[in-house]
Amino acid sequence: VLTLFGYDGLKKMLPQAELTANKRLELWSNQESVELKDATASMIFDLTAKKLISHDPEKSSENLRDNFVAFIQGLISFPFNIPGTAYHKCLQGREKAMKMLRNMLQERRKNPRKNPSDFFDYVIEEIQKEGTILTEEIALDLMFVLLFASFETTSLALTLAIKFLSDDPAVLKRLTEEHETILRNREDADSGLTWEEYKSMTYTFQFINETARLANIVPAIFRKALIDIKFKDYTIPAGWAVMVCPPAVHLNPDKYEDPLRFNPSRWEESKSNNASKHFMAFGGGMR
Template identity: 75%
Template sequence: MLVLWIGALTFIIYITHWVYHWRNPRCNGKLPPGSMGFPFLGEAFQFFKSNATNDVPPFVKERMERYGPVFKTSIMGRPVIVSADPDLNHFVFLQEGQLFQSWYPDTFTELFGRQNVASFQGFMYKYLKNMVLSLFGPESLKNMLPEVERTDCRRLQQWSIQETVELKEATAAMIFHLTAKKLISYDEENATQKLRENFVAFMKGLISFPLKIPGAAYYKCLQGRKNAMKMLKNLLNERQAMPRKSRSDFFDFVLEELQKEGTTLTEKIALDLMFVLLFARFETTSLALTFAVKFLSDNPSVLKKLREEHETILRNRENTDSGLTWKEYKSMTYTFQFINETVRLANIVPVIFRKALREIQFKGYTIPAGWAVMVCPPAVHLNPTKYKDPLTFNPSRWEGVEINGATKNFMAFGGGMRFCVGADFSKVQMAVFLHCLVTKYKEGQITRCFIFANTLCVREQETKTHQNLEPSFRWEPVKGGNILRTPGLQFPGGFHIRLMEIN
């Protein structure tokens, strides 16, 4: 009996000692304040807890109020320094490759592939980045602009004859169709197997609690990726069996690279890259567009200024039948302010991870080597000392502000050497869609112009003067529009709209 008591006491002492060291990690200096939560799990449940606010996520906001803008935590057993400090964020991005490197939790890596572009460093990352820029760089976008406009106008026309349209789903389908066509010449509408369905399943479980149990969101996410990768692999095999004489899409570029002697590209890397590009382009941009239309419907004065800018573009055209030009696109000053304000408040990317390569001192605190650093863009974008009334939608706050990349106070597209290579493509998609939405789309010789006044009117024009337009259609929200963050942004009930003919 005495032996059992001694054994039990020893076990209790060991566990108590272990828990103490879990909650008080060793450090050569002073760790930021904070809690490490429960052993193994850390504060994962609190981190993944859903909320319906446009404000700083409760997980971060509550700890900022208690500990300040830099604090420690643990998520799924991983020690993490959370940064809501613009100076630390800037330092992390600036020192990537020197003091920090890109890092994401094992669950994220499992979802996006062990050899996805976010996992690579140095030369390999730059190599893949240049590959992507060959498709989504400014020169390619200039050539893509007319097709983006035609696609947007055609989709708007299709929506006008439907009873209702769920905007998030509709814009996601539109963008996926265009992106898949440019990447792999894939026609979703005529394909026997629907590639996007697998991406939708993948998206629903992204940034969810990692339970590999059938029926769980994370499990469905894994299955969606598995099925999508199988389809991409089959498409690549078909292209390899029947190569094209000239390059017409990104698959052709990949095949050229795979055939080069001494190439660093592998088929696995190429497929993981393709998966990330398809997902990132349609999902993030469709969320931003849904948010944008919601903001327009709630802010008539913003709509008025946006519409005036785009009608000016139409009036200044020598040929009213011509499509949108690159010069016109670059002249959309207020539109870009509107886009900046939309992505600032949307905070589609709620966290950005890096890992400390060695021990780092910052403002009296120590970041131990090997610890993750979680940059929190919402805390920066909603900082009242930098943005007056930060929860108010006000595109004019960007007047006179030139942003060509990330800054200390704006990181909607990431920052540093990993600034989103698809940022320009997303801006083109948003700007052109808004242009079509608030001005016109063509159907034969008829030009229909969309305007809002709590509702969206489609005006038909038989002449080329853009005057005396009589409303023929109107737009109105039907239901939905509420958001949920888990912590990624979602519209659980969708955002349903209706385009109707006015009798």
């Protein structure tokens, strides 16, 4: 996964992401209205699916994303597995999505590529290695989770980002000025976004962090205590499940002044954009 979405992978992916975003913006500009959450989810899913499994919805006879949507809509529902219920549709959506992914993987194994270019290629390489712990079922489960997490959380964050911008003209003005400055400094105004330009977007990153902090896209993170953990006057026994609640940190007035206020400038003094014990927008680990 890091091969595709790590530092080098993201640098290569930047032009494709920009092209996809520009095409969708042009499409939306010709519509009377846009259901933003659904539209951004569709854009991100298509981009991620193409990168991970080379899936092209225009060439597929089945709609992979529809199955994920059915899964999401019934993910938190009363567990009645009866036709017509949200829970039943959720199970059916996952089953159909897994079947499509399994067929894609098996087809790729029959006709492998010479040069790995997506996740399936790397999975096939790993499965064929001696002593590997990766099985086809584990790989398919991982693929399902990656596709689900990538488009659902990011589309929610983007939708809320637009909401915050529409409510705060001053932030929109400053963000616009930063991007217009980048455009003015280009030798070729029509050239695509470069990695250096992307990394220079100081206020943009502050805006993203503040959006993620207030959005609390992942309201709970579950972990397992591997050993007994002492916390104040309590002991969390080894083997117990632990639920971490990021909003409790992100909205803590001891950590963030006026925590309910949308204020990207609060990140000016921050030395890191990565996850920490005070900022875990999408969970722990590198983002």
